[in-house]
Amino acid sequence: MTQSHRDLLRRMFDAAVAAAQPAQCVPAYLPAVPKGRLIVIGAGKASAAMARAVEDNWAGEVSGLVVTRYGYNVPCRRITIAEAAHPVPDAAGLNAARKMLDLVSDLTADDLVLCLISGGGSALAPLPLDGLTLEDKQDVNRALLKSGATISEMNCVRRHLSAIKGGRLAAACHPARVVTLLISDVPGDNPMNIASGPTVADPTTCTDAMAIIRRYGIVVSDKVLDVLESGRGESVKPGDPRLALTETHVIAAPQVALEAAAKVAESAGFTAHILGDSIEGEAKDVGAVMAGIAHQVTKRGQPFKPPCVLLSGGEATVTVRGQGRGGPNVEFLLALAVALNGQPGIHAIAGDTDGVDGMEDIAGAIITPNTLSRAWVMGIKPQDSLAANDAHRFFHALGDSVVTGPTLTNVNDFRAILIADKDSTP
Template identity: 50%
Template sequence: MNPRQDQKAFLTSLFSAAVSAANPYDAIKANLPCGRTIVVGAGKASVQMAQAFEKLWDGPLEGLVVTKRGGGARCDRIEVIEASHPVPDASSLHAAQRLMEVVTGLAEDDLVVALISGGGSALLAAPQPGLTLDDEIAVGEALLASGAPISAMNVVRTQLSRIKGGRLAIAAHPAKILTLIVSDVPGDIAGLVASGPTVPSSRSHADALDIVERYRIQLPRRVIEFLSAPVERRLDPDHQCFSRNDVRVIASAAKSLEAAAEMSQCLGVPAVILGDAMEGEASEIAKVHAAIAREVLNKDRPFKGPVVLLSGGESTVTLRSDGKGGRNPEFLLSLAIDIADCDGIFALAADTDGIDGSEDNAGAFADASSVARLKALDQDAKALLAKNDAWTAFNAVDDLFLTGPTGTNVNDFRAILVV
């Protein structure tokens, strides 16, 4: 294949390979338990994980999973509840309560299979005593606007919840728990995916307050007072309630990037994985990627072209305006500005769950002509970036990447082809 002839198709094939590597059916098949089973779950991939489990499981089965509103997918034997994302609402409160009810009163011989994926933090709202749903909503909105990485946001969320940070596992005790995780958190820290409903957190109120201060997050006074109180609600990870827990990360950004690299090699283009846990401002991460791509294009270092540069993780966007976008289009618009004079660089950046930001696109494509094509339409790339309006930019030049919900979620996928 000559990647010059159809760069978009080439980059799309790499994204498809990455998503396929996180397919819930294959991941569940490799991790089936034995015995009477109650399935619970939360996250953007929870229904697809539950559907896979139903197909692969022959014995009695019951349970409940919570997913993002609007998905429309259903299971045969497992109940599905839809709730709000990315900011919780009353449906999230109801979902958390129902999950707690499902695991309450179980026996030692029972087995709970927890299907956890990214997005579960917002889908499950269960404020600690003294806090309200309005507090959780305010916290969610403030976190999303702060520019804090997902790992930091989930530390704060965990401290304010009656279901996160292992508290769902406490409710299920003495049943055994098998937690299967599709990770969207850089580094695949199990307790941070969906804020770890079945995985105890070692972080404290003080850790949460440090994050609030570091990222200048404006939280309701009642929340700050709660985190500042002398009573510590942290669970002991060595508590006997967690002694029979089995936690497995069954899909992740690392595995998906490896699949994309293998696909690229099969198509005749060498691939390099720059990292699977990159965090930081999307526009700044883009500058680093652009610098590497330019070095390859102009000097054949640190890699000789043609080559595909792959990376994953979760970038962030500190909102400065109310433009339409998402972290991947923001990354690409910044990248496009820095490669505007570099014919031979083509990029795709997308969220592996199929939806990035407030619109219906997974991400977008960019290349050396993006800025010039915008200018021809009387659009200023730098001004659009300053307004966090990357969606408008790529919609104008017909370079949005649309996939629809993919049924999985292992965070950002970035592929930069240098030829």
């Protein structure tokens, strides 16, 4: 890979992240000043940056609290920023969720609640239903993360064990008006799946959540089983009058990020093709499929002619069976590299736009046509690393990890496969 190819891949990733920055996308969606108070609440990896964007662009009085991931704090003057753990929740997140409910407990019809939600909010505001504990929520979260369940399935379970998700937060704000601004990190941008939908109605049921637990063989406590089997965990359903004065806006999403990256690719002379913004599945399977498409482009000029870039987003998953640290973006890349088997002219980057792939503070990695050969020289067997779900260690050893630090936003996975012209420099 030439340095210019590596630089181009990283510039595409950086452009995707920049397109979803709250400072760019929040101001256009701010509501009019209410007769009463404006209370700002929210949760997610981008919530602190969203709160700062509100303060910088709001003319009237404002107060409130949002909770973000440790290290993602952005200083605000009037809105309190709490920090908590992700992806496994902690007591700090539980306390922040309780405080949010307290803030909205005595509102009137003249008041306005501005709810700032982004990816990560499910773990960051983990208030359990009565009868459940934080430990119950932690155990379920860990099991879901390792199960291979999709994000929509994980969030269905979370909604039915929560005192704040599944529309319950909006219901607690009644009779005030609620405006929710969402930065989407989920395939399809469905509001009920972004941070498990604390301010939107939920058509799924406890029966659905129980089916997911059985489908993936997830072991849960008797208390969790009782909540779901009894129906006590039912969420707020469509048509509930407490949600009549709510409105929801998706202000940034994976498609916007992909379009920004496409512009960077095209400015460098590569035709960009967006294959989809909501691609799901096991990361290693997605990698193998993408490798097949890349081979066809290289060998047949189908369905696209090189030089080109194949862009995609969504949320791949990893069913952790080995002793590795998981990470869907790096597992996708390692599977892609194995399937490409050193095919000349094909390079790729994949990373989570929040800077955290799986449970690691590493966004993702880059592969090159010589990724496998460099690993073999070092005594690392790519297939063994893939089987052990150990791609993070694999790319760290090669020096090909992509580390961004907190990006202050989150529009999910980003993947770019760069296919150079046959006559270009390898």
